[in-house]
Amino acid sequence: MIGEVLPGSARVAITGVGAKAPDRIVTNHDLAELVETNDEWVVERTGIRERRFAAEGEALSDYAIPAARIALAQAGLEGTDIDLIIVCTLTPDMVFPCTAALVGDAIGAKNAAAYDLSAGCTGFVYGIAQAYGMIASGLASRALVIGGDLLSKILDMHDRGTVVLFGDGCGAVVLEKVAKGGFLGFELGADGAGGKDLFMPGGGSRIPATHASIDRGDHLIHMNGREVFKFATRILVASAEHTLARCGVTIADVDVYIPHQANMRIIEYAVGKLGIPQEKVVINVDRFGNTSGGSIPLALADAQAAGRLHDGDLVLMTGMGTGLTWGSALIEWNGTGEGR
Ligand code: COA
Helix, strand or coil, rough: EEEEECCCCCEEEEEEEEEECCCEEHHHHHCCCCCCCCCCHHHHHCCCEEECCCCCCCCCHHHHHHHHHHHHHHHHHCHHHEEEEEEECCCCCCCCHHHHHHHHHHCCCCCCCCEECHHHHHHHHHHHHHHHHHHCCCCCEEEEEEEEHHHHCCCCCCCCHCCCCEEEEEEEEEEEEEEEEEEEEEEEEHHHHHHHHHECCCCCCCCCCCCCHHCCCCCCCCCCCHHHHHHHHHHHHHHHHHHHHHCCCCHHCEEEECCCCHHHHHHHHHHHHHCCCHHEEEECHHHHEHHHHHHHHHHHHHHHHHHCCCCCCCCEEEEEEECCCCEEEECCCCCCCCCC
């Protein structure tokens, strides 16, 4: 699915950004006490130096709610102004009810439509595309899209192939109609044949929780790292190129590039192939690892905090992950919400 915003369509922009990650920092040295690994290997193969892990008993909404409140405050809105909440995650508080409804209740968005969206590390891009469509069509007026995961809760702490890669964090954005700028186009896609390369087998209807499923590690992340690596490098480039071409712009027009923060080597490959200057690329994978749904909104919040997002800038975001899914969004930044 790919498309540019059609002439005459409503303009929709991100007018508030918020983020919240756990305080607890876990370094590669800390992980070397759990599995046979070392800081040098992890930094060289992934670029990750540290990540955040939530505390026992904490759940996604403990991070989604504060992130949402920051985004709302930045947009100058109250919870009651929001009529759509999408939480993009693999690690909701529980299977049901959806975490989005819990967030809605906490922020006072009493009658907002609320649901969780499962598209892994691409979730946030899927979420903003859906919210864009709802607002542009008039079905919703102001949306909160939250991307976040507490992957430490489903990590196999004895598997050195995955434990070093993932972390916890959450970001939130407010979307609303504006008079200028806003989203220019999206691409979303999925290839279910690759589902076997990154998955959690247990906890659904195929393998409900039993003592045996727990003993087998069915409720933890399973990954074929090499296959995911090949997919990620190919799709980050292809999805960005398709989206830019469809929107009639080139990579030289892009001011800020926010790739999914999976692995420094994957990002470097995409940056090289796309030919985008390093100073336009937002990177925080070294500090957070891969936070899946949280990856792009956390990086967006970092970019904003660093003063890297100016109204009129073209911002390109591309995610990829379990599914296997991928997605890109191109937006002309209008963070002040001019014309709303
Ligand atoms: N510390 C030390 N050694 C490790 C290790 C670790 N944490 N993890 C794996 N190794 C070992 C392997 O066991 C292997 O040893 P062997 O040669 O004796 O069998 C060796 O390092 C090389 O393993 P390999 O899998 O070929 O490494 P790699 O260069 O492909 O890097 C990943 C592994 C996981 C870092 C890489 O495949 C990757 O980044 N994949 C994408 C993962 C991803 O981003 N997933 C989420 C996408 S949304």
